[in-house]
Amino acid sequence: MSLRLAVLAMLDLEPASGYALLRRFQNSAGFFWHTSHQQLYKELHALHAEGLIDCAEVEQDGKPDMKVYTLNERGGRELDALLAAAATPLKIRDPLLVKLFAGRRLPPSELLAELERHRDQHRRTLATYEELVAYFAAAPAERRQRYFFPQQTLRMGVLYEQAWLQWCEEVIAGLPRAAG
Amino acid sequence: MSLRLAVLAMLDLEPASGYALLRRFQNSAGFFWHTSHQQLYKELHALHAEGLIDCAEVEQDGKPDMKVYTLNERGGRELDALLAAAATPLKIRDPLLVKLFAGRRLPPSELLAELERHRDQHRRTLATYEELVAYFAAAPAERRQRYFFPQQTLRMGVLYEQAWLQWCEEVIAGLPRAAG
DNA sequence: GGGAGCATGTAAGTAGTTACATGATTGA
DNA sequence: TCAATCATGTAACTACTTACATGCTCCC
Secondary structure: OHHHHHHHHHHHHOOEEHHHHHHHHHOHHHHOEOOOHHHHHHHHHHHHHOOOEEEEEEOOOOOOOEEEEEEOHHHHHHHHHHHHOOOOOOOOEOHHHHHHHOHHHOOHHHHHHHHHHHHHHHHHHHHHHHHHHHHHHOOOHHHHHHOHHHHHHHHHHHHHHHHHHHHHHHHHHHOOOOOO | OHHHHHHHHHHHHOOEEHHHHHHHHHOHHHHOEOOOHHHHHHHHHHHHHOOOEEEEEEOOOOOOOEEEEEEOHHHHHHHHHHHHOOOOOOOOEOHHHHHHHOHHHOOHHHHHHHHHHHHHHHHHHHHHHHHHHHHHHOOOHHHHHHOHHHHHHHHHHHHHHHHHHHHHHHHHHHOOOOOO
16 A cells, blocks of 8 residues: 555656656655656556546657546545554565575675675765755755655655664674684 | 565575474564564465475474474476576554554553653564574574574664664653653 | 464465567767 | 666565464462
């Protein structure tokens, strides 16, 4: 039910095409919700079939046509109904930590390489989030206010990436190293 | 595939019953892998049917019989094969952040209550993890070494809970409050 | 007598992944 | 000409959740 909630919440801020939503789910919103284009388009079709969002086909030059979806009044009510329920805690399933849990079975060099890969990825993601923070900080007051809550989720993204980065660095530093 | 990996990795440390594994997935290992008893028992049946783990029925007095599973040699090879693949990054789907993203549609009092509930939960979880850290720190050297990698995952659990706690406190402090 | 913890399971339904599929434009 | 970006979709499969199910012991 939460993909539905995430999509409705995004469309509540501004109308968007499936592709535009997808980019957000893979970038800024990627911190709190992940999805694939297959799932997203299916959900958009379902929401449209249920009359919760409106669809307008827009022609573009040099680019394929796109379908722009807008939250309508019924969709707003559905969104409010979903929001009324308590948020269940995130259920974590982290492949890297599972791998590290069994780390004693792996050659240290491979573990090190894996940790460095993740560390670099977290550095990049943190940099992206910090750019977004700066972008919002420089935005006009109206926009800053409209995006007050999204900015709070972004703040968690920053804290999350910082925690991972610190952890990767700590573990790399403390790893028993193979004799060279 | 990662539930399989998580189960094999746990049984690599020591034999256990489904119920014992379940408690770990809900407590100490709950940080990096979440599962239900339905999924877990199904996976144990599958692993046993494939000859990757051995099963011994153990009678207990005052308690129901239990099935104790042990990783065998083939299971060890399967574990190593799964570990050889790169760990894909965790895919986050966090209902609380989705709810907060749409926070402007909610009454501030309800948001506050939700955040306080999560803050309290994170405090409790952090306390649990810190107890486990202390427990490991006091363990004999042999055990400390055997559990070196599990302890690293626990460290991430602590950093993660601290980040969430900080975030909950920040957001609560910055929330526009309703007139009393 | 009731609830919590121990210990296991099946079945039905929903959500998510992987694979397959198309076709235009822009830049290296 | 090759890869990337834009933009959308279907189908098959796997993983996960929710609901249903049993039964014993210990403690209040």
